[in-house]
Amino acid sequence: MRGMPIVPPASPLTDGIVTLRPRREEDLDAIALASHDPQTQRWLDDPPMAMDEQARAAALSRAEEAWRSGRAAPLTIADAATDQAIGMINLQFRGADVAALAYSVFPAHRGQGIAPRAVRLVADWAFGDLGLAKLLLESDEANAASKRVAEKCGFQPIGTTSQAGPDGVERTRIVFSRDH
Numbered sequence: 001m002r003g004m005p006i007v008p009p010a011s012p013l014t015d016g017i018v019t020l021r022p023r024r025e026e027d028l029d030a031i032a033l034a035s036h037d038p039q040t041q042r043w044l045d046d047p048p049m050a051m052d053e054q055a056r057a058a059a060l061s062r063a064e065e066a067w068r069s070g071r072a073a074p075l076t077i078a079d080a081a082t083d084q085a086i087g088m089i090n091l092q093f094r095g096a097d098v099a100a101l102a103y104s105v106f107p108a109h110r111g112q113g114i115a116p117r118a119v120r121l122v123a124d125w126a127f128g129d130l131g132l133a134k135l136l137l138e139s140d141e142a143n144a145a146s147k148r149v150a151e152k153c154g155f156q157p158i159g160t161t162s163q164a165g166p167d168g169v170e171r172t173r174i175v176f177s178r179d180h
Contacts, residue, residue: 013121020075023063027085034106097133119153127180137176150176
């Protein structure tokens with residue numbers, strides 16, 4: 001945790017194909033729908049998001065609090081042409097100059113190179129504007145797509161961790177690192 005508020009980028013981060021910006025209410029339907037996808041549930045530990053107004057308000061409140069508290073910088077991955085939400089990426093602070101990345105691309109947009117684009121944009125912002133020295137990325141050892149994203153974006157494997165997933169089954173994760 002950085003311990004101080006994180007200011008979102010002055011303008012959305014973009015490479016012309018994807019845009020990264022803070023979460024908005026209009027993103028929540030796509031986020032909730034994707035959270036129920038079996039492939040998403042396989043790799044993430046978070047429970048699916050309920051679709052009711054209370055869950056929506058809580059999701060936005062958590063995202064805003066993450067920015068204010070300095071714990072994390074939750075961003076929406078949007079299509080640069082339409083601004084439609086196509087995924088999420090979150091920078092989770094582990095100290096003053098270290099953060100971990102977590103991301104998910106919504107089902108209809110997988111296999112199009114979206115995740116590497118988003119990871120590169122966040123890494124450039126984290127190392128440049130935020131002054132971070134190191135980024136970490138964890139991938140389930142069975143998640144070949146996530147491991148490819150890490151490697152494409154210059155992350156190197158540095159070890160493994162094991163823990164029980166939400167289903168109680170022991171899961172091994174590869175920890176990747178990239179230094180500034």
